[in-house]
Amino acid sequence: MTMASSNTPIPVDDRFNEYESALKRQKSTTSKVWDEMTKLDCENKNELKAQCNHCKTIFSAKSSSGTSHLRHHLNRCLKKFDADECRQAISTFLVCGKHSFRTVEEPGFRYMMRIVSPNFKNISRHTAARDVLMYYAKERDHVKEELARASGLICLTSDNWNSEHTNDEYICITAHWVDKDWNLQKRIIRFRALFPPYDGLNIADELVLCLSQWVIDKKNFSITLDNASYNDVMVSCLKNYFRANRAILCDGAFFQIRCCAHILNLIIKAGLELANDVVGIRRKRFYDATDKSFHLNVTKKLRQDVCERWNSTYLMLESSLYYKDVLDYWGQRDKDYQMFSLSNEEWRNIAILCKFLKVFYDVTCIFSGSNYPKGNLYFKGVRKVHKVLLDTVKGPYSFLTPMVKQMQEKFNKYWAEYSLILSCAAILDPHYKLNYVQYYFKTIYGIHASDFVETILSNLRLLFDEYVKKSKSTSSSLAESSNVSDKNPVDSGLDEHNVNSANFGGYFDESDDYKWYLDESSTRTEKSQLDIYLEEPELELNSQIDVLDYWSKSLVRYNELSLLARDLLAIPISNVASESAFSMDKKVITPLKSSLTPKTVQAVVCLDDWMRAKGFSTTNYYSHFIVKLVAKRTIRTMRTIRMMFLRLLFRIFPF
Structure with missing residues (x-):
């Protein structure tokens, strides 16, 4: 049989075999819709379901039905998804960049959006403002969840500011706490115009309203304020409110913290x-x-x-x-x-x-x-x-x-007189402890240093006792609820008979009472967590161990003391966190934007703070979304080109 008459093709290596095999494998792959869909497990194995990764809609995914309906849905869904992301990106761009809402109506901005996302429809400044308010409401719920998950107490800072363009008096309230991962967190929870009169009573009402709306009125540790005269009246009102609700530590003895940066400013200006x-x-x-x-x-x-x-x-x-x-x-x-x-x-x-x-x-x-x-x-x-x-x-x-x-x-x-509560925080720094405080008081006050140290230590013990009582009450309430739920139901008549027929002069096991006495004696002589901590050597001053990291790892050993340290270390010693919002707000309430409603101003200021907490800076947030959208558009375009190219190859070289 000659070669010409043979029906068997002769394999010829023309250096393209590896690409031919890759194309064959490509031909047998599943549909590309599964890059955007997730297959779901069903009880009936013959019935298959698929869920859209974007809108979470569930569809039938039987092999007999094909994937055309899934592809049509993805085309519609992804267009809407891109539009929603663009709207969110624009809101963040306006907020973080302190831009006017009129920016979205500028020709250059619309041209840019048309290039980035051809499916995006232009919006007006009114729509942009409404988007910002909706975005604020969405993010506010997330911040509420963060505050609700905070296992420790929450510290506050507050400051007031008067806008020179609108003459409105604004209050800024910032919450500080240590989260479950022992990271220090800060969020602005209020930036609102006040109604006159701007006195301590009015500001106290605003604070109580804010804390109630954020559901943190039972979790307050301290508030840091400057030395404005109305703050004393405001703090007095807050203490009375928290006392009535039994939501204040040590009867409010450590509730108010005076802003150290403000005091330092007064000291230096007096000299200059x-x-x-x-x-x-x-x-x-x-x-x-x-x-x-x-x-x-x-x-x-x-x-x-x-x-x-x-x-x-x-x-x-x-x-x-x-x-x-x-x-x-x-x-x-x-x-x-x-x-x-x-x-x-x-x-x-x-x-x-x-x-x-x-x-x-x-x-x-x-x-x-x-x-x-x-x-x-x-x-x-x-x-x-x-x-x-x-x-x-x-x-x-x-x-x-x-x-x-x-x-x-x-x-x-x-x-x-040094702040007692903040001096206690220095002792709970494992790099310093009590020796550090003793040494520096001695360099300043000499033989009288021991009196100051003893005052600080007694207040630290007072705070620690509060946390021990709180821990015991929590444990006892859990134990009582467990006993009630595990208790077997008994006949009421039998229970009454047992009570009435009890013989107090009869048999009594004295050993139980003696064991209780021994336990109480050992408890009284046992050293507390605070005593054990103070007796241990300090860490080296140049040690790289973070103070919060130290206490998070000591939670098992120093349970109540770690919780006290967590709340003490969350105290802000200045209200700069609230005051700095006013520096930013001068860019928000400019002469061109003085017509913004107080509600919109609050949304803009709070959103900017919350976005920064997520790690997005003013300069890179918008570009982050632009790159993301361009990348998605590029990926889809490349997929389309690739499929067209493969189909063309299969037509030219039928395998």
């Missing part, structure tokens, strides 16, 4: 009022000389002094010292500037003052943080300020003495 002759530097145009003659980085600009913020003075001095040579050079050549040029002694005084203020600046930065526990850092920060004031007033720099004395008066007014 006497330092105007030292900090009188004027900014001039000299950046060309800086770059060409001294080759310095001109992106580090000279800072202007802002009277409302003392740290601007420190930043101004710091940048002036960086540009010292340039300023001297400019003063020798510019006649207008010569009257402002400084002598070598004045530059020396500025350097000394800058070094002095840096201590306060660093402490302020630590107190103002919100992503880490700060209660344990309070004592160290205040002690550092106290020590530098004592050392400076006795030091050789006489020009600082009047300023430091003014600062000492303010310090003694607010911090003559």
Whole structure:
């Protein structure tokens, strides 16, 4: 038989065999709809179901029915899904970027959305505002669930602010807590315009209403406030409310925390009022000389002094010292500037003052943080300020003495007695414990240090006893409910007969009473968790062990003490978390956006805070959704092209 007459094809390796086999395998694969659908298990094995991964609709998935109906549904569903994601992305873009709702009506924005998602329909500014409110309501429910899951107590910060464009008085309330994974959390739960009068009673009502709406009025530990006069009245009203509802710890003795950053600001401003002759530097145009003659980085600009913020003075001095040579050079050549040029002694005084203020600046930065526990850092920060004031007033720099004395008066007014509750938090830091507090009190108060330490320790024991009682009451209530449910039903007549016929002079097992006495005696002599913790050596100061991580791993060993430490370390020692919302709000309530309703303002401010808590920054959130949408569109387009290409190959090369 010749080769021409043979019906058997001769295999020829033309270096494409591996691709041919891949195409054959591709031909036998299942439908692509299963990338977007999930097969469900059914009781009847002959009946198959499929669920859409996006809208969760369930369809029949019998092999005899094919997949056309699933494909048609996916085409409709994915278009709607893309549109919903676009609307959510636009809401987040407007909120996180502080953009006006009119942005969605701009031609450039609509052109961009048409390129990104051709199926997206343009929306008006009114629709965009409504989307933001709906998005807020959705996310609010998620935050409520987070607060409900919080096993510990919740700490609050609050601050007030007046909008210069609308003249509305706003209150911002922020909740702080440690979640089940022992991570510190922070959420703005209220940003609302107040109704006059703006007094302590009205603000207390607003706080109670807020806590009731968020269902956390039974879980409060403390509230951190500034030194505004109306706050004392407000705190008094809150204490009475919580006492009536038995929802306050230690009768409210540790309920109010005064904002440490605000007190520090008052202390420093009192001193800087006497330092105007030292900090009188004027900014001039000299950046060309800086770059060409001294080759310095001109992106580090000279800072202007802002009277409302003392740290601007420190930043101004710091940048002036960086540009010292340039300023001297400019003063020798510019006649207008010569009257402002400084002598070598004045530059020396500025350097000394800058070094002095840096201590306060660093402490302020630590107190103002919100992503880490700060209660344990309070004592160290205040002690550092106290020590530098004592050392400076006795030091050789006489020009600082009047300023430091003014600062000492303010310090003694607010911090003559260290906050007991926050000093307790320092003891519960395993890096410090009691020895740390004892040492620093001794450096300040000498032989009288023991009195201060004993006061702090007695208050810590008082707090610990509260948590022990709470733990025992919880355990006993659980045990009682268990006994009631397990108790066998008995005949009422038999039970009455037993009570009436009880013989109190008859047999009594004395051994049970003796065992109870021994148990009570051992309990009285047994060391508490707090005593055991204090007797153990401290961790090394440079140890990288996080304080919350330490207590989360000690939960079994120090049950009640760990719960106390969790709530103490959640206390914010400044209300910067609430105050910073006002800095952001100045971008929300601009002259062009002053017509926004207070309800919309609250939705925008809270949403921005909640999105940041999820890890989305102002700059990347919108791009995240854009990339996601473009990627989805690209994937579907590539799938279509790929299927068309495979079909074309099969027509050209029938296998």
